[in-house]
Amino acid sequence: MKIKAVVFDLYRTLIDDSGVEVQRENYIKESLYSLLEKNLYPVKHKEVVAAYQEMKEVMEDFHKRQVAFGAFSQVKYLAEKLHVNDHVLFHKMFDLYSMAVLHLSPKFMPHTLDALELLKDNGIKIGLISNTGITPGFALRLWLEERKVANLFHTMLFSDEVGVLKPNSLIFEIMAFCLGLAPESILFIGDTPTIDYEGALAAHFQAHLFKPEEENLYEIVAKYIGKV
Template sequence: MLKFITFDLWETVIADSPELDSQRTKYRVGNTHTFLSKKHPAIAIERIFAAHKKTWQECSALWGKARDMAFPDQVRLFVGLIDESLLISLKQSEIQSISEIYAGAVLQFPPRLIEGARETLTHLSISGYKLGLICNTGRTPGFMLRKLLESHDILKYFDSVLFSDETIVRKPDAGIFEKSLRELQADKRQTVHVGDSWENDILGAQAAGIKTVWISPESQNQADCPVIKSIVELPEVLDKI
């Protein structure tokens, strides 16, 4: 009998778009440029755009190994790629100001809550399931994603919340799933993981010995686990697992 459910975040509980991502990029780059221009007017905005892109590329190489870096390290990487001398000349408080710009973009241009997600989480919680969240972060750190979840009034439903910039290990590594099991005090035989990424969520959870439900808008008959189009369909399949 299932007692525990862990969820992916992006495209499972919240939904993003290329337009929102682009707006967040412009926010980070533009506001970082405005901040740095006060003391470093020679730094062109194009240089900051390039550093923003390069930061993603370097992080992606690490993410491809199912590893992550702490958010302060990502910010320092970004600043150093703008100009390495800034890591020496800027005060810690100034780097913190850039960090706040970098992290805060998600609240300025927030992803939407998937339709029916709050109601589904409410139903599952009332039904007695213990819920966990396992999220691979990108540019937005866990502490800011917690604020986002609070703004959507859903953080309260999760008994365990894991973000890869804090755990340093990422999906699909079994380690992050095992950490979630420990925090939930869950038996993996009584646990199911729900997510939209075949590699990160489904194969990752299965490698940890956890049952899975795949969220895929297009039906995938070859999947060896239940497939649903949205989180709202989850309660219908739980009794069949």
Template structure:
């Protein structure tokens, strides 16, 4: 049986990473990070929006699309909302079964086509921009301790971001990292809108490995979702750390090599896994 570390302590009995029936012992040379609910506190921007009298992100995005369509030709909000619901369901199906995240423009075009409507290129460009930059204009918070952990680990390891881009694209996520003064600590970036696939697809991790000049098996990934971040990384021969600081739904089922409840524990956990 494998031993899973929780906050630096060893807990026996968890299923670990094996390759061809042998425990994998490739040296860890690099660290990759998920962003949402690992570095970025997902939806922590919603209370900020409410305090400013703004709609929720979901409501605002749909309103913006309705507004653009209604200016071209009258249409009810209910029609737009229903079309958005249908497109969201299709997006989630493709995301979870084909490991692809459609770009915002693609998703909007599906809604527009489904409604039998059209928008000028300039009008569509504006709505796309408003969708994509919403989490920059009112930004979610960085998770407590994440910046310090990233700075600490960057002293000994090259770091990369491996993150799905559901609405905010890679260009905006880079802006968020810069706003929080941690962009410079990363040597690689794999965003699903740029790669063409989402986690746990191999291409996401392979791009990060290539950018950092290491083998996939020489990386450890830190993320909050057991299926995509933990099992996805382990299937490629990597080690994986489940972060539970803001989302712990997968804690009871994870096969992670370690569990981290707070970022202050992360540098020590990563270093303890080196050479295992």
């Protein structure tokens, strides 16, 4: 069936976070500690680090069950572990935590912008489905808006907002509904065999397993829409 939309995975497909992910997590831990210390909370640095690591393990356990454990739940877990019961301080923690991506940003994968522009120029709808971890969907939207590419996407779905993660077929079905298209007319491109490729096929999408070290995203898109 002719492709009427191309939907992308985010990490290691459209953006590369490998260079700053660890730095960002360290920034979050240090900033949380500084914030609590400034507000006279009797918390030790090692307690913040331990609480953060525990929270990540809880998040990963949720994700193994394909259930979202979003940024609000993550910060709530940290606040409870660190005995923070002040609502104003909680919101400061959440803002600092969720907006860290705007301070330590990923970069676009090679040929991402060219691929998106090619689709736009040929009237092909563009979608995004991303499993989120520490960075919530609304912050990723802001990051994409800052780089003036958010408007290229017809629909963006993030697991912390939808409540389920890829490869759950529901998130793909929601995308097809939002695009107003039959799943068979949508191509999904992602780099993970089970989560992206098999998940998309199970939802009756067309699918391409992207190999970022070997493939050119622009050339892949051009091939599928018949522009080579």
